[in-house]
Amino acid sequence: MVRPVEEQFAILTRGAAQLETADELKRKLAKSVATGVPLRVKYGIDPTGFDVHLGHTVPLRKLRQFQELGHTAVLIIGTATAQVGDPSGRDDSRVGLTPEQIDANAASYLTQIAKVVDVTKAEVRPNGEWFRHFDFASMLKLLGSMTMQRMLERDDFSKRLKSNTPIYLHECLYPLMQGHDSVEIRADVELGGTEQLFNLMVGRNLQRDAKQEPQVAFTMPILRGLDGEKKMGKSLANYVGLAETPREQFGKTMRIPDGLMREWFTLLTSREPGEIDAILAGKPNEAKKLLGADIVAGYHGPAAATQVLDDWRKQFEVGGDPDVIPEVTIPAGELVDGAIPAAKLLALAGLVKSNGEGRRKCDEGAFNFGPDRAKPADFKAAVTVTDGLILRLGRAIIRVRLG
């Protein structure tokens, strides 16, 4: 049942960015195989917002691989660290959250993470568990384990220092807290994005201080977002969320730059490198559809992927309407003689943010409705609204329900 060391090592290091150190991982794997004791693989996530996105799944997928090989996933929910805010990869400081927000977010995260990792088999540990009782003497000891110089060496801080962006003292606490988590749970491996390297290395040091065998710092590449440039992030609006509908996930994927496909295939699907080469050698458009379908299949199942692909063809290749159309309910009371002025209708349907934008879009000829794709004469032209009417604005399409 247990796979041999070399095989495990080969599977695990695929797609990895950097390991500190690869030899240590091999040794730990060998020991695990010999003793039958699974490795404890840590991954921490701070409950700072609601949407878990594809960027998070890169290390999470790796975590699942560890699980599949029989190792123990230890998910740290950063209930304590979320109050500090991770300075990694930030060029400004984060705002601390209230305990209530943190609890709500934590619950939501777990359900979302469950789509990638087997949460039922994982050890889930909020780090408030130990930090809640952390006394001042322990804090002093923790702070005494690192020098200011080393803290300032880290990339994020040195950049902010140079650009005169504030660095708050409590932010320096973050890596130490994360490192201490590793001591608490006796981690063998800690997963993270490459921007986590500093934090992961701190964990190694603290473990050494605590006379533990240091964890392997295992970093995965950072996934770039829809723009193809910046890191996928919740604050950048360039992400695909795990909780989004198949249509949204697929649509967003279709809009990524072609050059991003290899990265996404590699980090987000289980396709083999040779297979990816073959796919990318073909038509880019076909490759991208496949990528989108792969992603949708992972979070909504194969049937949803087939459906969304079919719908895409209907809407954009044939020029018809998809089978699955999002719906919006408009109060029947808004109708005057069974109709609503075009601009207002767009706003009510949520296709535009304001009546003014609705007017502009009508003027631009971006709006049409119904089976014959009629366009209103102008933005105040009354559009007869019946239950089930289809509205189209650009690539958006929505079905109106009267309520």
Next chain:
RNA sequence: GGGUAGAUGGCAGAGCGGUCAAAUGCACCAGACUGUAAAUCUGGCCUCUCACGAGUACGGGGGUUCGAAUCCCUCUCUACCCA
């Protein structure tokens, strides 16, 4: 503790008493072209209004003025220099 310079729309960054809902760039939305890619061209990008127009908005508060993003006071925050 003392001094200096700053705080403008999602971001960057002009404006420095009326002609400012605020140049320009990026981002974003739509149209043409297309593969919901790239490139290119066009239009748009605070809210309400058919429109005239009105209301909000240039860190918070107060003041001067017929009139302030622009001047003064004060508060908050930031950077830099000195201690």
